Amino acid sequence: MRRIACVALLLPCLHALPALAEVKLLLADTIRTGDAAQPVAGAMAWDSDTGRVLQVGSAEALRKAYPKAAALELGDATVVPGLIDAHAHIMGLGNTLMQADLTGARNRGEVVERLKAFEKTLAPGEWLLGRGWDQNRWDNTDFPTVADLDAAFPQRPLYLERVDGHAGWVNSAAIRVAERAGNSLSGDWQPEGGRILRNADGTPSGVLVDGAAALVYQYIPALDDASREKRLQAALQAAVSNGLTGVHDMGVSREDLALMKRLADQGELPLRIDAYADGNNEALEDLCKAGLYAHPGGRLEMRGVKLYMDGALGSRGAALLTAYSDDPHNHGLLMTSPEEFEVAVRKADGCKVQVATHAIGDRGNRIVLDTYEKVLGAHKGDDHRWRIEHSQVVALDDIPRFAKLGVIASMQPTHATSDMGWAEQRVGPERILGAYAWQRFLHSGARLALGSDFPVEQVDPRLGLYAAVTRQDRDGQPPGGWQPEQRLSAAEALRGFTSDAAWAGHDEAQVGKLQRGLRADFVVLDRDPLKVAADQLDDLKVLSTWVDGEPVYKAATPEG
Numbered sequence: 280m281r282r283i284a285c286v287a288l289l290l291p292c293l294h295a296l297p298a299l300a301e302v303k304l305l306l307a308d309t310i311r312t313g314d315a316a317q318p319v320a321g322a323m324a325w326d327s328d329t330g331r332v333l334q335v336g337s338a339e340a341l342r343k344a345y346p347k348a349a350a351l352e353l354g355d356a357t358v359v360p361g362l363i364d365a366h367a368h369i370m371g372l373g374n375t376l377m378q379a380d381l382t383g384a385r386n387r388g389e390v391v392e393r394l395k396a397f398e399k400t401l402a403p404g405e406w407l408l409g410r411g412w413d414q415n416r417w418d419n420t421d422f423p424t425v426a427d428l429d430a431a432f433p434q435r436p437l438y439l440e441r442v443d444g445h446a447g448w449v450n451s452a453a454i455r456v457a458e459r460a461g462n463s464l465s466g467d468w469q470p471e472g473g474r475i476l477r478n479a480d481g482t483p484s485g486v487l488v489d490g491a492a493a494l495v496y497q498y499i500p501a502l503d504d505a506s507r508e509k510r511l512q513a514a515l516q517a518a519v520s521n522g523l524t525g526v527h528d529m530g531v532s533r534e535d536l537a538l539m540k541r542l543a544d545q546g547e548l549p550l551r552i553d554a555y556a557d558g559n560n561e562a563l564e565d566l567c568k569a570g571l572y573a574h575p576g577g578r579l580e581m582r583g584v585k586l587y588m589d590g591a592l593g594s595r596g597a598a599l600l601t602a603y604s605d606d607p608h609n610h611g612l613l614m615t616s617p618e619e620f621e622v623a624v625r626k627a628d629g630c631k632v633q634v635a636t637h638a639i640g641d642r643g644n645r646i647v648l649d650t651y652e653k654v655l656g657a658h659k660g661d662d663h664r665w666r667i668e669h670s671q672v673v674a675l676d677d678i679p680r681f682a683k684l685g686v687i688a689s690m691q692p693t694h695a696t697s698d699m700g701w702a703e704q705r706v707g708p709e710r711i712l713g714a715y716a717w718q719r720f721l722h723s724g725a726r727l728a729l730g731s732d733f734p735v736e737q738v739d740p741r742l743g744l745y746a747a748v749t750r751q752d753r754d755g756q757p758p759g760g761w762q763p764e765q766r767l768s769a770a771e772a773l774r775g776f777t778s779d780a781a782w783a784g785h786d787e788a789q790v791g792k793l794q795r796g797l798r799a800d801f802v803v804l805d806r807d808p809l810k811v812a813a814d815q816l817d818d819l820k821v822l823s824t825w826v827d828g829e830p831v832y833k834a835a836t837p838e839g
């Protein structure tokens with residue numbers, strides 16, 4: 280009982296703890312605590328049994344307080360609170376790591392060459408899957424077609440997911456699989472929440488946007504449990520090797536949560552996962568019946584639901600109030616009707632489940648804000664911490680509504696630098712002012728939580744820090760940054776990936792800062808992200824990643 284009291288009442292019994300458990304002591308040139316009362320320190324002590332921080336301060340003071348503690352001396356390295364990706368897809372990353380990587384391909388021909396190389400790893404008749412194509416990066420920015428794939432792959436079915444996950448590119452063999460099962464993609468009809476791109480004769484041209492993708496995707500053979508676990512493990516290792524100690528995993532099914540629970544039971548979750556249920560489906564039903572879920576080990580929880588409103592800007596599926604500037608007959612897509620969305624939000628509200636909703640376009644964001652305001656009603660001032668994921672193109676009049684409603688803007692800095700070459704073509708010079716508008720949100724009083732949306736973007740949070748502070752690509756373009764007035768400071772960006780992300784997940788009493796009583800989740804970097812030049816943020820080296828005071832990743836030494 281005494282040890283429990285020490286965790287809850289840390290100050291009175293601080294020096295009693297060394298007799299109960301081993302104290303570990305870390306010394307470094309700079310420890311960025313994230314705590315305004317003590318922002319910088321030179322040493323940190325934690326209880327190895329509970330994995331919680333005991334004291335942060337000077338090396339001299341902590342050596343004196345814990346004379347028997349073995350000290351880990353890091354020299355001129357910098358320690359920061361564990362980095363948290365506030366919007367990502369862990370199983371999606373695992374799947375991507377096992378598929379053909381089409382990211383950065385410069386044209387259709389390069390896509391085909393990468394697919395040919397990957398095909399050599401497949402068995403006869405096996406589907407060829409890939410992800411990452413982006414026609415906006417090609418000389419010909421029109422959507423690709425079946426003809427681009429059929430010559431090289433006349434018999435093997437292909438399904439290639441667009442970089443944003445909101446469109447699939449298929450070949451004729453894949454279409455034949457769907458049609459043999461009774462799903463004709465020809466004609467002039469469209470599925471709810473999706474769009475089949477067609478030729479003049481009504482036949483499918485090869486790209487299926489949002490809800491239309493399921494017409495083919497559903498026929499890809501399901502993975503067995505062993506394959507799913509292998510992919511999850513690969514994703515987790517990729518995350519911790521890049522300095523992530525926590526991930527808000529958006530859209531987790533009942534089956535995927537069960538897999539994560541199994542790893543947590545076995546002590547094989549190397550980071551913390553805040554899982555958000557995959558819409559108004561079985562996982563949300565479980566939360567409503569059994570209550571919010573938290574694994575006793577402290578590394579897995581599900582207390583929220585991720586809903587969808589619209590599509591993505593790159594595939595012109597984001598729902599806009601007026602038509603696309605480069606497609607005057609297209610207003611985008613609603614993946615969920617406003618009526619169905621309100622039903623799901625009311626259900627989550629009644630079950631005390633946090634709501635997080637994907638919204639990209641200004642119409643999509645307005646519908647979400649209107650629905651939140653309607654459902655929250657008189658208790659909109661409660662500590663609900665509902666979220667809009669991406670908040671990507673928002674009408675200027677709607678930005679102040681986030682703070683008024685207590686809604687978190689969950690945004691991904693690298694989306695801005697990935698999209699900046701073509702985003703204004705989509706929405707024009709006026710609407711672009713409310714796009715990727717980080718400082719406008721902050722100045723309005725809204726909270727930002729930062730993430731990557733991996734595997735849409737890369738899993739590396741250093742790229743997010745770099746994009747947030749520079750608003751440039753990794754070649755330093757454009758000079759001075761795109762819409763530079765919306766850049767974040769390094770401190771604001773780091774806070775977005777630490778304490779603000781923790782707050783967005785209701786985890787501020789556990790993680791997000793390095794202070795007494797919180798969990799010892801931290802990252803050791805070779806340099807101080809608040810002191811290096813902005814253009815060096817993406818080159819910071821992750822020396823080690825720690826969760827609960829234990830290393831979950833260590834970089835290889837030059838000798839090793």
